Amino acid sequence: MKKSKLRTIIIIIVLLVFGLLFFNKFIGETPDKAEIKAVALKVDNSEVINSGITSIGYQSIKVRVLKGKYEGEKFTAVNQFTGKAEIDNYFKEGDKLLVAIKEKGNQVTAVKVIDLYRQGWELSLFLIFVIVLLIYARIVGVMALFSFVTSIYIIWNLLIPGLLAGYNPLLLASFTLIILTALIIFSIAGLTKKGLAAFTGTVTGLLITIIITLFFGNKLGLQGMTAPFSQALLFSGHMDLNMKHIFFASIVIGASGAAMDIAMDIAASIAEIKAQKPEIEMRELIESGFNVGRAVIGTMTTTLLLAYSGGYLTLLMLFSSKSTSLSRMINFKMVAAEILRTLTGSIGLVLVAPITAVLAGWIYSINFKEVIGWKKD
Known part of the structure; x- marks a missing residue:
């Protein structure tokens, strides 16, 4: 029994380490240099031309930054349409957005909307998966979760870079x-x-x-x-x-x-x-x-x-x-x-x-x- 508990503790620790590495790799980029979370305050669609389910042109969106060194500041961001419905997003007021801020020195030169900010709901879905897995499978669930997270880490850090190389x-x-x-x-x-x-x-x-x-x-x-x-x-x-x-x-x-x-x-x-x-x-x-x-x-x-x-x-x-x-x-x-x-x-x-x-x-x-x-x- 003691060995089983000890093994569980070790696995959880290793799982947390890999989780932190995963978090740092995908989410933990320095907000000032990468994409950050913002909220849409006002959307201007005057430059948008709709054609069926696709759009061309761009939206001009007033956003307020929610994280990073620009937290609380307001900018005008651009959402450029490509005419491809599988890629484009049509934003409205109140949407949580992922925006990229381009800097030159300490000066903000451009702000671009990347996509909807979906991280929160994705994390919620993952937590439901973890809870259900652990409630039903217990120690086996911990092992399965360990292999799940580690597999993602290996694929992203070994397979993908190797293929690109x-x-x-x-x-x-x-x-x-x-x-x-x-x-x-x-x-x-x-x-x-x-x-x-x-x-x-x-x-x-x-x-x-x-x-x-x-x-x-x-x-x-x-x-x-x-x-x-x-x-x-x-x-x-x-x-x-x-x-x-x-x-x-x-x-x-x-x-x-x-x-x-x-x-x-x-x-x-x-x-x-x-x-x-x-x-x-x-x-x-x-x-x-x-x-x-x-x-x-x-x-x-x-x-x-x-x-x-x-x-x-x-x-x-x-x-x-x-x-x-x-x-x-x-x-x-x-x-x-x-x-x-x-x-x-x-x-x-x-x-x-x-x-x-x-x-x-x-x-x-x-x-x-x-x-x-x-x-x-």
Whole structure:
């Protein structure tokens, strides 16, 4: 009991450290040099031309700064419209805004509205997630929260900078996923046979998924430009990036979470069977793992389909409204990219199940102490 409490305390401390690092990285920029919070006092729409749901021109907004060295001061900020509804915001009086103040020396030269200030509600949503997770899962919830926050930190500080630096996207993604898989699985299962089986099954399945993605991605002639903001990324000074392999890496990363779920389900099932029936043979363990895997796979592959199709629901509605033929639809570049994402991810999931079953059956059927020649005095 004492060890369990001590482990919980250590995890919470580590979690707080990572939380502070995360906060400092994303939110803790010096307000005087970066974006700050303000409130809209008065909005002038005289220069705005509305066309349907889009607008062109700009809003002139009187704002009062709520944080930083300019706290309480009032400025006139500009909200420039681009004509793209997915990016533009139409602000009104009373809105909490994120504004950027440009300085030259100690003089304010320009104030620009960046977006709505959504941090408060996003933090509230995250706190609800934390509370629900901890109330239900308790110590396991603490471990899950630790792996959640740490995964965000690793992705932002290892994967993203590495991709921008031009490192091989698939190698870097593989390395990152191995770290994340070890972190997530071993933080939940501990350094146990169950954790080892889930880890090796997940990694093996993901490596096979990479090979399948490379082969069919090249055959489908996809260059990775269907990903959101890929063109903007290239034109922002990163023309040397391999967008095709970055897209392939995103497919494998997207499937990794579900792969870990399946691997852990099967490994945990075999661990429970072995605990209840210690004399069971390896063949029976593997057969049990296969049976569990078949049941889990039946819903998990559909989960991927729903997740990916949900992201392109409006595109599917557009095809339906235009009575687009099936042939034209499935050959459309964006649809082909999502077909590749869904099917390669699903193939990876199907492969993770039997691989984990075999590995877990073998791991739980051998005595590691005898294998390494260790004898208890």
